[in-house]
Amino acid sequence: MDMRLDPFVPPAPLPRTVPPSRLEVIRTVLRNPLELWGVPSYTLPWIKTKFFKERTLIVNDPGLIRYVLVDSAANYEMSEIRQLILRPILRDGLLTAEGPVWKRSRKAMAPVFTPRHSRGFAGQMLAKSEEYAEKYTTVGTGGAIHDISVDMTEMAYSILSETLFSGQIVTQSNSFSDDVDNLLHRMGRVDPMDLLRAPPWVPRLTRIGGRKVLEKFRNIVADTMRLRQKRMRETPDDVPQDFLTLLLQLEGPNGLSLDEIEDNILTFIGAGHETTARALAWTLYCVAHSPHVREAMEKEIDQVLATGAEPVEWLELMPWVRASFEEAMRLYPPAPSLNRAAITDDRWVSPSGESIEIEAGTTILVMPWTLHRHELYWEKPRAFMPERFLPENRGKIGRFQYLPFGAGPRTCIGATFAMQEAVIALAVLMKRYRFDALPGTEIWPVQKLTTQPRDGMPMRVSLRS
Template sequence: MDMRPEPFEPPAPVPRTVPPSRLEIIRTVLRNPLELWGEPSYTLPWIDTKFFSERTIIINDPGLIRHVLVDNAANYEMSEIRQLILRPILRDGLLTAEGQVWKRSRKAMAPVFTPRHAKGFAGKMLAKSEEYAEKYADIGLDGRVTDISVDMTEITFNILSETLFSGEIVTASNNFSDDVDNLLHRMGRVDPMDLLRAPPWVPRLTRIGGKKVLGKFREIVRLTMEKRTGRMAADRAGTPDDFLTLLLELAGPDGLTLDEIEDNILTFIGAGHETTARALAWTLYCVANAPHVREAMEEEIDRVTASGADPVDWLDLMPNVRAAFEEALRLYPPAPSINRAAIEDDVWTSPDGKSVRIEAGTTALVMPWTLHRHQLYWEKPRAFLPERFLPENRCKIHRFQYLPFGAGPRICIGATFAMQEAVIALAVLMGRYRFDPTHETNPWPVQKLTTQPRDGLPMRVSRRQRTA
């Protein structure tokens, strides 16, 4: 008999039962797009609808998702509304570039993020995690309350800075996490002009306040590039062979332009760590509300770290830690929507003979947010159940029903990097400390490019009491 308590159901919008009016759609999209979706989005394999008079097909069926993102990916480009939101920030960075620009950038960066190369970062990830853990060194058994959404932004930025830029990002700011939050809040929101498909030159009033912080990030990138370029010219042999050097050496007529290099550096500094940071914070929150999960993770962490295992192997040696992180990615996917638009007419036929016609210009919307909570594909979809991702259960999950890193040619280039980073950071932090909710801990997921907790995520951090 299973004596465990009912699984924890973390907070999330309840599916709508009544379709919203056009005014409600605008208000909800501007406030929090996660609150827009109704029951059909969580129960049907696909939905053919209209959004501001434009045909949109919401796709949940794993086979149809594979068709759009992989098998016939060449027929689907980035949707206009997505680009209207992201391009003002990232311009021709890897997330927003298309065509030959994207192909050049992806090819240039691929060697840094191969699984073999990513494993080479494990030692630095461990060192920066341990260094950050010292922030809590003065905490006793009573603990203190801290906003872990801020803390996780700081630790992942420190790791990214050390691994990809050898710690040489030129920033004098002591409030980097605030800058990131301000950038995403101001620049990463949907503006009414986006919904109306207004051209980029039409002012977006909701983003005016974000131009200053965007300029600050651009200045950080330019100074970082100048400093490294000078170092390379003075002593190339003594310059780190890291991500930054790789990009700068690609500058030229046959490689990347300086503007493209700047855009890609900004993409990684401003957004490369953000997705992992949010997922780490949600993981600690969910684990704190599932004691039996936390106990299994702590036992595993203590055993593996005591064995002296190389951190490069922790991803495989800590299946409970990895599973908890992957389940948090399911419930709170950092990228909650994947937007595409059909270039030419397309048809997909399901195994049971049902056909779906996707006409040219139709928006194909794949939403990890609804897909990961879909009643057709998950048991107890709203519950935090990491055991879904333990090795013995992984085979039950269809490749295209779980998309925390996307899929197809544009799958997240840093997926292996992020998984390894997350397991190492969790092992270090949970090996030393407990993270518990307080009466102030009442997070609500909000979509601002990433899925983040509204008003932060305050939790009590206390030193762990080890049993003999």
């Protein structure tokens, strides 16, 4: 591994050295949960504590993480507070459904997201990336300022719309990124009533402003479904065999209800591209502060594209591009927390023989945010060092110490899709342009549904010389 003395350390909250008061916990959770965690969360394998009189187990030990998410997954359901936040938005979408509904949905969508099928989307990903890259053609060598957070949201939406919905989502894309940001800001945040475990019918004042944009999203999905159903009836031989058609074909008593189909389409429109978009933006930001990484990526991109290699091969042929994206997801995981709750009493025994009793009802916090920055498992954990993920080094990274896509039965169904999309998008953008940070601009990560920059990510985009 390249042990440089001064790798870039991107902005992030420092671990707390003094435990917060009860009132401060509430304020911090409402403002930015990433600022809540103290030194023990970054140094200990697990912590037993209480939040609002509820037993909580914060888990960083990879063995215990595997036990909760894989070996004993049936005993750990989605936590109540997570569902109180997400279910009002996604209802029975794949991220929030449980039991038979989740099993039906997961089984239905699995064929679309197999590695083989995902590779089939490479050409469309390349075409939409190149189309979006044209947005920057007028920047010149002097450059122009763009909010890269917004741009990557628009670009990822364009790719998802084309690959999974054949470009037939009924919406106006010029306002889409603003709508997504508004939805996540208003709806995808903790409300005081969530912390108090108030039932769903109790109004969440912090989310009232998000109802209109949620209704707008629901209308977009309903219109998209009606348009495709009409086409399926009138011209059945001329219907795209994509994700949207597949879901609609599953409608029926032994498949998915129309409501469940709507929920899953909304999940992929709203959340399916959001995670990739945030990770792309953080990658460009970190690379802008790491000249040796950018040089390695540009050299690699130029060499691979000069050979005429097909885009489906880029993921394997561009290890520096892939490693930089993976390192950005380590530092800024798209899903910063994975929350579960124990259904029955349980017990885990570590390899050293130490046992942990887990009582029924205990909230389990598996947090990629702290796990990925943990001093027990990472060298220079706060530094941006893509070298960790190069082929010669990645074997040292344990499966359960790096969780950008989760793990176990509920691991992200679109992981291969997202990785391929990211490498193609980065290669297209960085072949033609330079993305530079603006001096004096403070970029600060906040946790909403994803890890995103608080006030956007203005950067200077210029043509490569």
